[in-house]
Amino acid sequence: MNSKHYGRRLPSFQREKNGRYMDRKAFRMKERPISERPYEKCLAGGAQSLTDGELLAVILRNGTRQCSALDLACLLLDKHPAYKGLAGLHHLDYRSLLEIPGIGKVKAIELLCLVELSKRLSRAAKDRMPDFSDPERIADYYMDELRHLETEKVMLLVLNNRYRLIRDVVISTGSSTEAYVSVKDIFLAALRDGAVYIILMHNHPSGDPEPSKEDILLTRRIQEAGDLVGIPLSDHIVIGDHSYVSFRERGII
Numbered sequence: 001m002n003s004k005h006y007g008r009r010l011p012s013f014q015r016e017k018n019g020r021y022m023d024r025k026a027f028r029m030k031e032r033p034i035s036e037r038p039y040e041k042c043l044a045g046g047a048q049s050l051t052d053g054e055l056l057a058v059i060l061r062n063g064t065r066q067c068s069a070l071d072l073a074c075l076l077l078d079k080h081p082a083y084k085g086l087a088g089l090h091h092l093d094y095r096s097l098l099e100i101p102g103i104g105k106v107k108a109i110e111l112l113c114l115v116e117l118s119k120r121l122s123r124a125a126k127d128r129m130p131d132f133s134d135p136e137r138i139a140d141y142y143m144d145e146l147r148h149l150e151t152e153k154v155m156l157l158v159l160n161n162r163y164r165l166i167r168d169v170v171i172s173t174g175s176s177t178e179a180y181v182s183v184k185d186i187f188l189a190a191l192r193d194g195a196v197y198i199i200l201m202h203n204h205p206s207g208d209p210e211p212s213k214e215d216i217l218l219t220r221r222i223q224e225a226g227d228l229v230g231i232p233l234s235d236h237i238v239i240g241d242h243s244y245v246s247f248r249e250r251g252i253i
Helices: 038-045 052-060 069-077 094-098 105-124 135-146 183-192 213-229
Strands: 013-015 021-023 153-159 165-173 197-203 233-239 244-246
Touching (some): 052 069, 105 135, 135 153, 183 197, 183 213
Antiparallel strands (some): 153 165
């Protein structure tokens, strides 16, 4: 693991004569140099001066008898086999968190809430967006919520006559490759919330937002139904990993 990215290396262990494993580097935080104490470092240089591992260590507050909070933070950031660093936290569920020595039920719940809070903070910072007429800004608004998901999630964005968001509705969640979408459910939700326009949005867990043939066929069915009902489909946006495809920008709609 890259110690520069996380803040320090993982703890090294040695076997004592009695068979117990002890961490050679596990000594009290107050005995560390000031530069390695997250609280003092934050006071001196601000929270922005802390590494990802140090920030997480402050949230964890304490470690175990074998490793410090900083060591435990490094273990967390390296837990997921594919996604390393902070991105990996989005892919850890309750059970996988409990597999880490030093993470109990309370800490696991706190970490899950921290990840959810980060998503909501990201969206709250964008809530002053005047309208949903720009595909790039819409994709940016939902990017953090959708790009980390490991299954497909289909959402309906219900808009008023000024393209302002009335409500977003989860229409379907599926597997890592597909999700079932009911055209009937889409327009029942749109009519219930007084939609003037609608936008369909879903993610591709692979990270590649390129639309499939099924995506295009479904979009055209919804577009035809919308024209009949009088609620036009304004766009269909596919979210990838820091990327998106707008059917309107592609000329499919």
